[in-house]
Amino acid sequence: MATFLYKLGRFAFRRRHYVALVxxxxxxxxxxGAASASTATSSSFSIPGTEAQKAFDLLEQRFPGASADGATARVVFxxxxxxKMSDAGHKAEVGKIVKELTDSSKQVASVTDPYKAGGxxxxxxTAYIQVAYKVNGMELTDATRTxxxxxxxxxxxxxLTVEIGGDALQAMPETGATEIIGVAIAAVVLVITFGSLIAAGLPLLTAxxxxxxxxxxITALANVLDLGSTTSTLAMMIGLAVGIDYALFIVSRYRNELAEGRDREEAAGRAVGTAGSAVVFAGLTVVIALVGLAVVNIPMLTKMGFAAAGTVVIAVLIALTLIPAVLGFAGKRVHGRKQRAALEGRAARTADGQEQDEEKPNMGTRWARFVLRKPVAVLVTAVVGLGIIAVPAASLELGLPDDGSQPTSTTQRKAYDLLSDGFGPGFNGPLMVVVDGKADDxxxxAATKVSDSIKKMDAAAVVTPPALNKAGDTATITxxxxxxxxxxxxxxLVHSIRDTGxxxxxxxxAEVLVTGATAMNIDFSEKMNDALVPYLALVVGLAFLLLMxxxxxxxxPLKAALGFxxxxxxxxxxVVAVFQWGWLGSLFGVEQTGPIMSMMPIFMVGVVFGLAMDYEVFLVTRMREAYVHGERPGEAVVTGFRHGARVVVAAAVIMIAVFAGFxxxxxxxxxxxxxxxxxxxFFDAFVVRMAIVPAVLALLGKRAWWLPRWLDRLLPNVDVEGEALQKTLAGSGAGDGPDGGPGADRELVRV
Structure with missing residues (x-):
């Protein structure tokens, strides 16, 4: 692996004009392709294998048009x-509005009169007008929405008080200025880390x-693949974060190789061969975690995972090819003026036979030595601290957002509250009971029997008479x-109706099925809970093998998984403390607390696991590299932190800034x-990887690198630390000079 990537890095450096052009x-x-594609719409939402979805599909067959995907709106008075709303003046005004809405657009499918439809x-x-549209909310024209x-x-x-609810007012999500602020913070961190505007700009440019x-x-394929409007936003969030981080890893290692006295092409090859290997495997863990979302068997989540995984693959390819190419264009300016002067002075002293100045311990070195002195105290403090913060997770409530979760200042929320006050709290979440009689008679x-049973349930406020379809073989009850x-x-109540069915x-x-937004929400949450353990087993298991x-x-690898x-x-x-309990909610712009989005736990598991392994691979690979080259376990931990801590901290701050921007x-x-x-x-990089990892490695000593002999023979050697690459370069005499020469032998011996 390292040898192949070394050759790829040198090739990209030499052929930088062609690589950049590609x-x-x-x-x-x-x-x-994106410019010529039509605007993305909301992704169709389905939950295969659930009763609510089965009933929804049955309605499509037996009641054509009854469960269309068009947008809806409720105008509440x-x-x-x-x-009273029945007063003549108010009644006339509502009738006027019904006519205006009917004639307002060709996209309007139907408008109900509240005085004729029981509204x-x-x-x-209180009264309300129900408006149905022929297209979904994202496809409504500006004129229709206005x-x-x-x-x-x-x-x-x-x-009259007039408020409007429903998904017809849905608009494309906006991220605001905070996203730009996040990128700006990333730029500042890169400048501080590298001390050079050129070096800082390279990761941003390539990302x-x-x-x-x-x-x-994604935009070009959005409508073809039914990706939805939020897929690109999430892909951008993850792709931007990993893109900057992976480029940061390569550029940092390139600068270290230059500091060792190697020429630029050789430094680019070695940076891609070593740090690039870590990038490949870190990217693989992210891809595994995102693609693994397919096991949940929810198309929307699967598409989000695959789209985000695609951006991660592109970020890895960019780091391995475009980064060494642009490093070729940057020349010596990849270092700042002070750094260039220091390197030139060091090279001059080396040429004169003078001893180089002893390298001063940096913050990473001092922190690693502190952890090695007090591993138990650091480990206990970190674990207990995270354990206390995790306590609110025991009160996790899952659900899907609706108008009731909107800020109280919005018209959607006001309409929701008016309907709840006027028609009861459950009016905003009606249940649709579908009775498939299997025969006309x-x-x-069967529907009458089901209806009578539901009326006896205390949790049911209103039960409508059964409505048969034209064929007479299916009935619906609201x-x-x-x-x-x-x-x-x-x-x-949903479970009780299903028991009756x-x-x-x-x-x-007869078959009795319960559907509707509320039933879909319940089934979705249950499916997400049921899928969490199998998903964890799959993702953590595959990543465990990869890390081995x-x-x-x-x-x-075991420590890495448990820390994650x-x-x-x-x-x-x-998340529960802020979005469900409301702690510090105003600080993060949370205007309305409520249940946590049902997909949040499993989505966080997938994404965070992959990203956490980035830091694990990059930091611990440097430790493994030092250990393989003969250092004692404790020294290897210090070496890993000396070379990797600054970069990992910068990468984590950048990723936090990018995510926080959303x-x-x-x-x-x-x-x-x-x-x-x-x-x-933040927790994984600064607490787990920076505190728990060195503490555990210090306590384990040589046992941390133990692998059974039979397993060692069974596993292929991917050479992430570049040991085989070092031997290959030593044997071939690849040098540090511009054309290659004996300088490499002296350098390898010194290393």
Whole structure:
């Protein structure tokens, strides 16, 4: 591996003009495809294998058009105190609005009159108009959306309260200025790390090119593959973070190789051969974690995982090819002026036979030595601290966002609250019970029996009479729960109806299914919970095998996996504290607390595991490299921190800044994911990798690198630390001079 990447790095350096041209051409090609593609829409949401999805599909077959994917809206009216919506003036105004909405756009499918369709509350103070559209919310034209938003202007002048809810007001998520601030922070960190504007700009430039290729490709294929509007945002979040980090690893190692006295082409080859090997395996762990989301069997999540994995693959390829190419263009300016002067002075003293100045211990060296002196104290403090932060995770409540989770200042939330007050808390989460009679003469009788049973349930507020389809073999029953959609009582009601359905099926042969947004939410949360353990086993198991190949050890991969689990549970605890409990919510722009998004735990597990292994591979690979080259275990830990700690800290700060930049998004899902990933990377990089890892390695000593002989013979040697590369270079006499010469032999002996 290292030898192949070494040759690739030198090739990219020598043929830098062609390599750069290829990437620019790919960016242009992807850009043209994105520009010519139609606008991305919301991804179709389905949960294969669940009862709610089965009922949804059955409705599509038996009631054509009844469960269309078009957008919906509810225009809610509230009469002033002492008045009723049935008053002649208010009734006339609502009728006028019904006509205006019907004629407002060709995209409108239907508009219901509340006085004819039962849209008036029992006390007469609240009414609502139901609007259905032929297309989804993302495909509504500006004129259609504006007509909806301006609905009720005259009614407000008459004293009516008018609010609008539903997904018709859905818009493309906005990230705001915080995303730009995150990139700016990354730039500042790179300048501080490298002390050179050129060196700092290279990771940003190449990462932006990689993200540009990836996002443009996703945009071009969005409608063809039904990727949805949020897929590109999440891919950008992950692709930008890993793109900067991987480039940072290569550039940092290149500068170290130059400091050792090697010529630029040789330094580029060795940087890609060593740090590039770590990048490849770090990228593989991220890809495994993201692609592994397919085991959950939720198409939307699978597509998000594959799209993000694609951007990671591009980031790895950029690091291995474009980085050494642009390093060739940068020349000596990859170092700052002071660094160039120091290197020239060191080279002059070496040429004169003078001894070089002893390298002063940096912060990483001092920290590693401190941990080696007090490993137990550091380990206990870190584990207990993360354990305390993880406590809120025990109160985790899962759900899918609806208008009830919107900020209280939005019209969607106000409409939601008006409907809850006027028609009951469960009105915003109706259940659809589908009775498949299997025969024309069986559906009506079975549906009546089911309806009578549901009416006896305490948690059911309203049960509508069964409605048969034209064929007479299927009936639907609408059930309004007494409690809010996300409550435990509503969940129990769904299970009770399904239990009743099981009895009806055994007695009458009819199949009873429960669907609707609330039932889909319940089934989705249960499916995510059921998939978490198998997903963990798959991802952690594959990554464990991969890390065994990298480190030639059993205990180091085990430590890496356990450390990750600790950091991700602590991150979930922080997410619960902020987004569910509301702690420091105003600081992060959380206007409304509520259940944690159902996919959040498994998505965090997938993404954070891959990213956490980045730091594990890069940091511990340097330790493994030092140990293989003859250093004692403790010395190897110090060496790894001396060369890798500064880079890992910079990479972690950059990744945290990039993820935190998405906290400013208008989309609650992206805001939550941005915060969760940022805090998880903070815990994993600064607590697990910087404290727990050296403490555990110090306590294990040589046992950390133990591998059974039979397993050592079985596993292929991928040579991530570059041991075979060193022997190859020593045998071939590859040199440090511009053309290669005997300088390499002297350098290798010194190393």
């Amino acid at each position: 990437w620019v051409a790919l960016l242009a090609l992807a850009g043209v 509230k009469a002033p105190d002492g008045e 008036l509350s029992e006390d007469g103070t 007509a909806l938003e301006e609905t009720g202007t005259d009614a407000r002048d008459q004293g 932006l090119i990689g993200v540009g290729v990836g996002i443009s490709t 069986n559906a009506k009788a 059930v309004i729960p007494k409690d809010r959609p996300s409550s435990v009582k509503t969940e129990d 099981a009895t009806v099926k055994s007695d009458d042969g 190949l990298v480190f030639r050890s059993v205990l180091v 689990l600790l950091s991700v549970v602590a991150a979930l605890g922080a 906290i400013g998004s208008s989309e609650s899902m992206i805001k939550m994911i941005g915060f969760g990933l940022a805090i998880a990377v």
